[in-house]
Amino acid sequence: MAEHTVIMENTLRKLLAEKKYATLREILITMNPSDIAAIFDELEEDRLPLLYRLLPKELAADVFVEMDQEAQELLIRGFSDSELKEVLDELFVDDAVDIIEEMPATVVRRILSQADPEMRKSINEILRYPESSAGSIMTTEYISLRPQMTVAEAITRIRRTGIDKETIYTCYVTKDRTLIGVVTVKDLLLCNDDDKLIADVMIDKVISVNTHDDQEEVAQMFSKYNFMALPVVDGENRLVGIVTFDDAMDVMEEEATEDIEKMAAIIPSEKPYMSMSPFEIWKNRIPWLMLLMVSATFTGIIISHFESALAKLVILTAFIPMLMDTAGNSGSQASVTIIRGLSLNEIEFKDILQIIWKEARVAVLCGISLAVACFAKILLVDYLILGSFAEVTMASPFLIIGVICITLAITVLFAKIVGCSLPLFAKKLGFDPAVMASPFITTIVDALSLLVYFGIANIFLPL
Amino acid sequence: MAEHTVIMENTLRKLLAEKKYATLREILITMNPSDIAAIFDELEEDRLPLLYRLLPKELAADVFVEMDQEAQELLIRGFSDSELKEVLDELFVDDAVDIIEEMPATVVRRILSQADPEMRKSINEILRYPESSAGSIMTTEYISLRPQMTVAEAITRIRRTGIDKETIYTCYVTKDRTLIGVVTVKDLLLCNDDDKLIADVMIDKVISVNTHDDQEEVAQMFSKYNFMALPVVDGENRLVGIVTFDDAMDVMEEEATEDIEKMAAIIPSEKPYMSMSPFEIWKNRIPWLMLLMVSATFTGIIISHFESALAKLVILTAFIPMLMDTAGNSGSQASVTIIRGLSLNEIEFKDILQIIWKEARVAVLCGISLAVACFAKILLVDYLILGSFAEVTMASPFLIIGVICITLAITVLFAKIVGCSLPLFAKKLGFDPAVMASPFITTIVDALSLLVYFGIANIFLPL
Numbered sequence: 001m002a003e004h005t006v007i008m009e010n011t012l013r014k015l016l017a018e019k020k021y022a023t024l025r026e027i028l029i030t031m032n033p034s035d036i037a038a039i040f041d042e043l044e045e046d047r048l049p050l051l052y053r054l055l056p057k058e059l060a061a062d063v064f065v066e067m068d069q070e071a072q073e074l075l076i077r078g079f080s081d082s083e084l085k086e087v088l089d090e091l092f093v094d095d096a097v098d099i100i101e102e103m104p105a106t107v108v109r110r111i112l113s114q115a116d117p118e119m120r121k122s123i124n125e126i127l128r129y130p131e132s133s134a135g136s137i138m139t140t141e142y143i144s145l146r147p148q149m150t151v152a153e154a155i156t157r158i159r160r161t162g163i164d165k166e167t168i169y170t171c172y173v174t175k176d177r178t179l180i181g182v183v184t185v186k187d188l189l190l191c192n193d194d195d196k197l198i199a200d201v202m203i204d205k206v207i208s209v210n211t212h213d214d215q216e217e218v219a220q221m222f223s224k225y226n227f228m229a230l231p232v233v234d235g236e237n238r239l240v241g242i243v244t245f246d247d248a249m250d251v252m253e254e255e256a257t258e259d260i261e262k263m264a265a266i267i268p269s270e271k272p273y274m275s276m277s278p279f280e281i282w283k284n285r286i287p288w289l290m291l292l293m294v295s296a297t298f299t300g301i302i303i304s305h306f307e308s309a310l311a312k313l314v315i316l317t318a319f320i321p322m323l324m325d326t327a328g329n330s331g332s333q334a335s336v337t338i339i340r341g342l343s344l345n346e347i348e349f350k351d352i353l354q355i356i357w358k359e360a361r362v363a364v365l366c367g368i369s370l371a372v373a374c375f376a377k378i379l380l381v382d383y384l385i386l387g388s389f390a391e392v393t394m395a396s397p398f399l400i401i402g403v404i405c406i407t408l409a410i411t412v413l414f415a416k417i418v419g420c421s422l423p424l425f426a427k428k429l430g431f432d433p434a435v436m437a438s439p440f441i442t443t444i445v446d447a448l449s450l451l452v453y454f455g456i457a458n459i460f461l462p463l
Numbered sequence: 464m465a466e467h468t469v470i471m472e473n474t475l476r477k478l479l480a481e482k483k484y485a486t487l488r489e490i491l492i493t494m495n496p497s498d499i500a501a502i503f504d505e506l507e508e509d510r511l512p513l514l515y516r517l518l519p520k521e522l523a524a525d526v527f528v529e530m531d532q533e534a535q536e537l538l539i540r541g542f543s544d545s546e547l548k549e550v551l552d553e554l555f556v557d558d559a560v561d562i563i564e565e566m567p568a569t570v571v572r573r574i575l576s577q578a579d580p581e582m583r584k585s586i587n588e589i590l591r592y593p594e595s596s597a598g599s600i601m602t603t604e605y606i607s608l609r610p611q612m613t614v615a616e617a618i619t620r621i622r623r624t625g626i627d628k629e630t631i632y633t634c635y636v637t638k639d640r641t642l643i644g645v646v647t648v649k650d651l652l653l654c655n656d657d658d659k660l661i662a663d664v665m666i667d668k669v670i671s672v673n674t675h676d677d678q679e680e681v682a683q684m685f686s687k688y689n690f691m692a693l694p695v696v697d698g699e700n701r702l703v704g705i706v707t708f709d710d711a712m713d714v715m716e717e718e719a720t721e722d723i724e725k726m727a728a729i730i731p732s733e734k735p736y737m738s739m740s741p742f743e744i745w746k747n748r749i750p751w752l753m754l755l756m757v758s759a760t761f762t763g764i765i766i767s768h769f770e771s772a773l774a775k776l777v778i779l780t781a782f783i784p785m786l787m788d789t790a791g792n793s794g795s796q797a798s799v800t801i802i803r804g805l806s807l808n809e810i811e812f813k814d815i816l817q818i819i820w821k822e823a824r825v826a827v828l829c830g831i832s833l834a835v836a837c838f839a840k841i842l843l844v845d846y847l848i849l850g851s852f853a854e855v856t857m858a859s860p861f862l863i864i865g866v867i868c869i870t871l872a873i874t875v876l877f878a879k880i881v882g883c884s885l886p887l888f889a890k891k892l893g894f895d896p897a898v899m900a901s902p903f904i905t906t907i908v909d910a911l912s913l914l915v916y917f918g919i920a921n922i923f924l925p926l
Contacts, residue, residue: 030668031668032668032670032688034687034688155652158652159652159653162649162652162653163653168648168649168652168653169632169648169649185631185632185648185652186625186631186632189618189621189622189625189631189648190622190625190626190631205493205494205495207495222712223709223712223713223716224497225495225497226709226712228691228708245691245708245709245712246686246689246708248712249685249686249689249708249711249712249715250686252712252715252716252719253686253715253719253807256715256716256719256723257803257807259723260719260722260723260726260799260803261799261800261803263723263726263727263799264726264795264796264799264800265792265795265796266796266799266800272804272809273800273801273804273809273810274804274809274810274814274817278821278824278825278828279828281821281825282825282828282829282832285793285796285825285829286828286829286832286833288792289789289792289793289796289829289833289875290832290833290836292788292789292792293785293788293789293833293836293837293840293871294836294840296784296785296788296789297785297840297844297845299784299785299788300781300782300784300785300845300851301781301849303780303781303783303784304778304781304845304849304851307777307778307780307781310777310780311774311777314770314773314774315767315770317766317770317773317780317783318763318764318766318767318770319763320766320780320783320784321759321762321763321766321783321784321787321909321913322756322759322760322762322763324784324787325755325756325759325762325905325906325909326752326755326756326759328905329728329751329752329755329905330748330752332727332728333727333728333729333748333752336723336724336726336727336729337724337727337729337736338736340720340723340724341735341736341737344716344720346735346736346737347736347737351737354737358741358744361741362741362744362745362748365741365742365745365749366745366748366749366752369745369749369753370749370752370753370756373753373756373757374756377756377757377760381760382760382763382767386764386767388763388767408756412752442788442791442792443788446784446788450784
């Protein structure tokens with residue numbers, strides 16, 4: 001795929017250098033808009049407008065939608081007013097909104113001044129909705145039918161008005177702008193009585209979303225119900241737009257990326273990595289790095305507090321990283337599982353007791369197996385092969401190894417309990433589980449495991 | 464949403480206890496199959512079959528598909544042969560395959576014996592394809608048209624055969640079973656000449672996938688091209704099935720969950736968390752915990768090696784966790800970004816030099832800001848407030864703080880470089896970047912940061 005694109009890019013460059021425009025056009029019109037856009041994104045600034053102008057009007061608009069923001073901005077700045085108007089006329093409203101949201105204010109003003117009045121009105125309406133709401137991702141170009149139409153009339157209406165609609169396959173039945181039913185083209189085509197009324201064919205238990213619902217919830221409804229489109233209504237159940245499955249897919253992908261970034265202590269960004277500057281990346285990464293660095297002060301204080309004990313038995317220091325890492329890994333296994341479950345609506349706060357009980361049993365299993373393995377490993381590797389305990393005279397090596405392994409088992413238990421409950425409480429308190437829980441787990445679990453380590457060492461070893 | 468389901472569940476339970484079956488049925492038929500399934504999943508074993516039998520035939524099949532595997536198995540075991548046959552007749556082939564893949568062998572045999580011969584053949588065909596391949600998620604129920612049909616004939620054919628098809632909106636044009644074009648119902652309906660030939664309406668640049676392509680690639684194509692369905696062809700470009708967008712959505716969600724689990728050192732599972740036993744969860748989590756625990760031996764060895772130096776200047780120990788955590792966080796920020804970029808096809812191996820150069824600049828920015836903040840924090844908190852350096856006589860506190868901050872800056876640089884390049888090399892070598900890179904980053908970065916720490920301390924401090 002990627003290699004194929006590179007070959008194509010080279011061919012196009014050559015033809016462009018040789019000014020073989022007719023051939024270029026012949027090639028381009030055989031290609032899919034997404035593939036053309038991928039090639040155009042890589043072109044130099046002076047070649048892009050030249051090649052873009054070779055595309056037939058409709059294809060040009062499809063390609064435009066798929067291009068990078070930088071390339072789009074470049075083209076718009078180069079467009080004459082009539083060229084800009086031509087592209088805008090071919091765009092769906094929701095695509096136009098997506099483009100506008102990324103552009104600087106001067107470009108936005110130019111776009112709005114060239115859009116036809118109806119589109120301008122729709123764009124402004126959609127722009128009013130809060131970011132990440134159902135209203136902000138919807139389109140206003142849907143097919144609406146009246147309940148008293150016949151099936152034949154409905155099909156005629158679809159054939160007449162369908163050309164500009166985002167989807168013709170799901171049609172919405174309204175009465176005084178209120179959404180009262182939904183009917184699919186499949187229902188209409190497979191209905192063997194053309195005189196039947198839409199009111200009798202339509203499904204009246206319509207599942208809809210509100211303009212202010214979060215886009216993540218909307219995407220979840222798509223994956224739950226397998227809809228092709230979902231109607232968006234206002235507070236009075238009046239139909240204002242639809243969201244289609246392709247937008248829901250983009251949201252799903254975006255939201256998964258955001259969750260992953262948050263879990264890795266990164267502030268999510270909508271821009272793709274490759275088009276971000278080092279400074280922008282730094283801005284998204286440094287806040288959490290700073291905060292976590294400062295919060296690691298606690299572990300430092302704990303170690304300082306036990307400095308004299310560590311000075312007496314330095315070998316204890318060698319196992320601090322292993323204990324902290326294993327506890328950290330155990331905790332993040334639990335927290336990540338719960339965070340993802342919450343995102344997919346598979347887990348709710350009311351399951352908390354069941355989850356803690358489950359994690360406790362998992363932790364006992366993990367703790368015991370890790371402790372046994374750890375005992376064998378330290379005995380074999382550190383004691384026998386590396387001779388790490390050779391200079392230890394203060395206490396029996398076996399007692400020290402025992403302390404390490406008991407600490408391991410207990411910290412795994414703590415880590416799993418903290419790891420599974422923190423995201424649930426974060427969610428309950430209205431915070432984002434991925435942000436609140438994941439980055440802090442390590443700090444909390446680090447401190448806990450040190451406290452357990454030194455506590456147990458103090459009991460069993462002569463410190 | 465969830466609360467609404469709980470209220471509904473209570474109502475249904477009450478009506479069931481009072482044996483008000485007619486009312487129950489009235490309520491159920493107003494509901495969406497997914498919502499009914501969510502409630503049925505929570506019902507007791509003895510009540511489920513009772514309530515299920517109240518559903519009309521078609522709705523029953525739709526609900527069946529959406530239910531948990533446990534509930535499905537329970538129902539199948541209770542079905543008479545004719546009941547099972549009734550449900551199977553209503554299922555789409557790909558849904559039947561999904562169900563069969565989760566069932567024990569005895570149940571599978573019963574299902575296959577009750578399926579009609581054509582469905583049995585299709586099921587067996589799909590089951591032959593490797594897990595996670597395009598073939599394994601496709602359905603064989605699509606509409607195929609001939610190139611010499613007219614638009615009117617095509618519409619008639621769709622109206623006649625569409626009832627059993629997974630989608631009627633995208634139709635495939637074949638000649639001797641070879642895929643030669645694609646035409647949508649929208650094209651057909653909006654075409655104003657009913658006598659036009661399909662060959663003249665269809666798009667002949669068809670994008671298709673091969674039966675053995677990975678399902679992740681298939682899902683990526685959906686999100687790239689915004690298709691509603693994608694044809695699946697065999698080695699000779701013969702059409703064998705289609706994948707629809709709803710299946711692609713499920714795959715996208717599944718693959719994102721898998722990536723997240725792998726990054727958190729968990730072996731991915733297809734079962735939802737709430738229905739896994741503690742033992743099953745333990746099996747998915749313990750291998751990585753073990754491996755990472757053992758690999759932490761290296762950090763232990765490094766610390767042991769510098770034991771005498773640490774004994775002389777114990778305060779150095781207090782900053783080990785902070786240094787290791789900050790380096791670990793920096794590294795995982797980079798690796799997670801690259802892994803996600805690879806999953807979404809936004810990043811490729813050929814970008815490696817550009818990426819390393821970008822990460823190096825990000826690392827310098829992060830390293831310097833962290834070092835400065837760290838210097839200020841140690842001076843203020845550890846030196847002035849906590850008095851941690853009070854007993855240090857061997858070297859100037861400022862020299863020690865300097866060593867810590869320089870180490871911090873250098874390890875952040877190392878961590879970012881390792882973090883961004885490891886996933887790319889893993890991918891290049893044919894390994895899974897999420898599995899190979901993410902869990903190992905911590906171990907590698909831990910060891911590196913300790914080596915840098917003790918190396919720099921050895922140069923500047925009298926150890």
